[in-house]
Amino acid sequence: MIGIQPVDKIRAAEREFAEANPDVNLMLRAADQVAELAERMVPSGTILVVVGPGNNGGDGLFAARKLVRDGRRQVMVWPVAGTAHPQGVVAARQVGIRFLNDLEVGRLLPDIALVIDGITGIGGRTGLPENVHWFAEMCDVLKIPVLAIDIPSGLAAEDHHRPAHVLAATRTITFAAPKLCHLAQPAASACGDVEVADIGLELPKSNLRQMQRMDVARWWPWPTPYTDKYSRGVLGIDTGSDRYPGAAVLPVTGAVYSGAGMIRFTGPDRLADLILHKLPSVTVGSGRVEAWLVGCGWSEEGAEQRFGPILESGVPLVIDADALRYLPKRLPEGSLLTPHAGELAELLGISRPEVEDDPVGKAYEAAERWETTVLLKGATQYIANPFEKRVTLAIAGPSWTAQAGSGDVLAGICGTLLAAGLPAPKAAALAASVQAMAAARKPGPFPPDVVAQAIPEVLVHLAELADQPVLAGDLTPRSIAAQ
Ligand SMILES: NC(=O)C1=CN([C@@H]2O[C@H](COP(=O)(O)OP(=O)(O)OC[C@H]3O[C@@H](n4cnc5c(N)ncnc54)[C@H](O)[C@@H]3O)[C@@H](O)[C@H]2O)[C@@H](O)CC1
Ligand SMILES: Nc1ncnc2c1ncn2[C@@H]1O[C@H](COP(=O)(O)OP(=O)(O)O)[C@@H](O)[C@H]1O
CATH class of the missing domain: 3.40.50.10260 (YjeF N-terminal domain)
Known part of the structure; x- marks a missing residue:
């Protein structure tokens, strides 16, 4: 840092x-x-x-x-x-x-x-x-x-x-x-x-701080020999609607490719079929989860009814897109809001240019108001942490990421990391940085789900930086490369 x-x-x-x-x-x-x-x-x-x-x-x-x-x-x-x-x-x-x-x-x-x-x-x-x-x-x-x-x-x-x-x-x-x-x-x-x-x-x-690659390597929840799918973190995802079916597939893609232990998808059934067609490891239906991701592509109909029971579960939530409109005064501890500038403006009751004029100040203001972590998305991504009273800038990537669906993928990565037990400020800083690094590996108009598929390559590189073994024995990626 x-x-x-x-x-x-x-x-x-x-x-x-x-x-x-x-x-x-x-x-x-x-x-x-x-x-x-x-x-x-x-x-x-x-x-x-x-x-x-x-x-x-x-x-x-x-x-x-x-x-x-x-x-x-x-x-x-x-x-x-x-x-x-x-x-x-x-x-x-x-x-x-x-x-x-x-x-x-x-x-x-x-x-x-x-x-x-x-x-x-x-x-x-x-x-x-x-x-x-x-x-x-x-x-x-x-x-x-x-x-x-x-x-x-x-x-x-x-x-x-x-x-x-x-x-x-x-x-x-x-x-x-x-x-x-x-x-x-x-x-x-x-x-x-x-x-x-x-x-x-x-x-x-x-x-006010800037993330470095080494921070991502150090903080990433690397799996260990004691890990199983539950201990890596089970993420519940309730996203998407008939109007926005892709908003069900994209967050799940982000979550799978960033290493969620298990995903329970509870959105509309038709969308579950779409997801399973692409990502058969996803499970469908409710069960115990360590964190929830909600809001991507909900559209307005039925949003509040979907949000209510999930809020009551008390586990940390990633709250994105449409769910940001229905924020209660108190959020479950450890939750993360992921607005872009327009959504943050709406949250604060101000105009978008006011947010764009002072992104650090406005992200922090929302974080204080809801006593929770805020990830303000955009060309530069700001993570406001009201507990330690600081703002962190994520590692930045190419502007190609500015496309519909990138935010959905990012929300999925945030969900993986919250479910893994990371505190929300770290989860947000890691997720935004890793997505940017994946985009830097795919510098061009690659769709957001293809960028998500580059996350494993980024992690293999980072594992090397963190000297994480990838095979049994003492072999580290570096020693394997030396063979
Ligand atoms: N502070 C430090 O630690 C050190 C500073 N050093 C140098 O000193 C610089 C700071 O020096 P100064 O405080 O003298 O400030 P600057 O040299 O950055 O600028 C001050 C002068 O530029 C004029 N000016 C400012 N904005 C203008 C604008 N938009 N249009 C026209 N004129 C403008 C001001 O009226 C003033 O006369 C540092 O950026 C660095 O390069 C180095 O010598 C090393 C140590
Ligand atoms: N100029 C930019 N350079 C790099 N990334 C950007 C830029 N503008 C936006 N992004 C990224 O694009 C995403 C946009 O999120 P969002 O607007 O919520 O998209 P959607 O809701 O369509 O998925 C964010 O992840 C942000 O990081």
């Missing part, structure tokens, strides 16, 4: 570091890392460092000096605000770096191998200074690689919006910890590959 840090915490850590280490210049540390990454990105060719008026520009100027000294290449600087970090300017001029004006930049741009963006970093407000709009567009048109220092200029560190004008990066090097804009869409789409560089800052634990 990686902590996502707000700007005030970064600045506080920087102050503490400066007090404790008066002889260390953090800007030089940052600049060295920028220069080193620039060398890796383009080993030769002219580099243009674009600098703004603040410390982000300072990083750029010291990186420029380093690049001139270390390599025998041409480095030029464009100070877009007229003024720039004074010591940085002196340092750059000392090594003979040429400072350009707008006209010169326009003329030389086609021959630039790399642009380093030091216009704004964590001090940046949303939006690019007007006099560089043309430049951002030209970099895009000419396909010039851009290395952003800390934050691509135009983005604001704690904001997930992507404004119309942004200097989109090929890579971003940020310091100490990622910021929300690096990970949350659509802002993240302007950051390219993000590298977090250690410059020695100590940061406190954050209540």
Whole structure:
């Protein structure tokens, strides 16, 4: 898990570091890392460092000096605000770096191998200074690689919006910890590959976090020799309707391919036949379950009657789609709500744009109101955990997943993990991440049930990461591969 840090915490850590280490210049540390990454990105060719008026520009100027000294290449600087970090300017001029004006930049741009963006970093407000709009567009048109220092200029560190004008990066090097804009869409789409560089800052634990593959590997409920179908977790699924028959098949597919011990389907009989045709391991009819999944494709008719008895069972529920309209004030302990932005808006009695404007805040608000875990779905998936007062971002996948039925499959995976006994925040973070990783293995317009079928491949890979044996004896996947 990686902590996502707000700007005030970064600045506080920087102050503490400066007090404790008066002889260390953090800007030089940052600049060295920028220069080193620039060398890796383009080993030769002219580099243009674009600098703004603040410390982000300072990083750029010291990186420029380093690049001139270390390599025998041409480095030029464009100070877009007229003024720039004074010591940085002196340092750059000392090594003979040429400072350009707008006209010169326009003329030389086609021959630039790399642009380093030091216009704004964590001090940046949303939006690019007007006099560089043309430049951002030209970099895009000419396909010039851009290395952003800390934050691509135009983005604001704690904001997930992507404004119309942004200097989109090929890579971003940020310091100490990622910021929300690096990970949350659509802002993240302007950051390219993000590298977090250690410059020695100590940061406190954050209540906003990003899942890592290793977390999925560690937390996944791997079966053991003591496991049987019951102990792996029996999941009850009541989903689908005549209007939405696929909403019965898809969640069950998600649940089966993520390893449910047993599934009891209690939806309409006709849909049970459909499911059995595809997935004969599913059982039909009621019985003891460890968790329920409800709501996908219920449509409105009869929804409340279906929901009532299941709510009374008291086991944890995954509550999706139509069932979200009938939430009681108190939910069974350990339950999980899985709304998309529109459904969350309806739950909170606000508009969809209000949710889209503040997904972290609104997911958390619903989690607090119902005292339960909320998984807000979308391009970035947020898991709000009101018990530990934090929000976790799931691992993200390709946008191909944005299709009807993906949410149904995701609900099924959540159900498997709740039935396995995982607490809802973990179940949600794992399910959303694994679906994204499966989609990354099938990058294209594969239907959601085909993406679900890639989950076992993802798990085999993760088992290797967690060093989980897959055969009797001591053989781990790694040792098998070595045969
Ligand atoms: N805080 C830290 O830990 C460290 C910070 N460093 C660098 O310092 C940066 C932060 O420096 P600053 O606080 O000076 O902030 P920035 O350099 O990010 O930006 C501040 C300046 O840009 C202007 N500005 C902001 N948004 C604008 C916009 N949309 N249009 C036009 N002008 C805009 C502001 O008015 C201000 O003059 C970091 O991002 C990083 O690059 C590094 O030197 C290493 C240590
Ligand atoms: N831009 C996107 N990139 C990746 N995944 C997305 C994107 N938009 C939506 N998704 C995924 O698509 C699913 C949509 O869920 P939902 O709207 O409930 O679909 P349905 O109800 O049709 O199954 C979610 O699982 C979400 O993760």
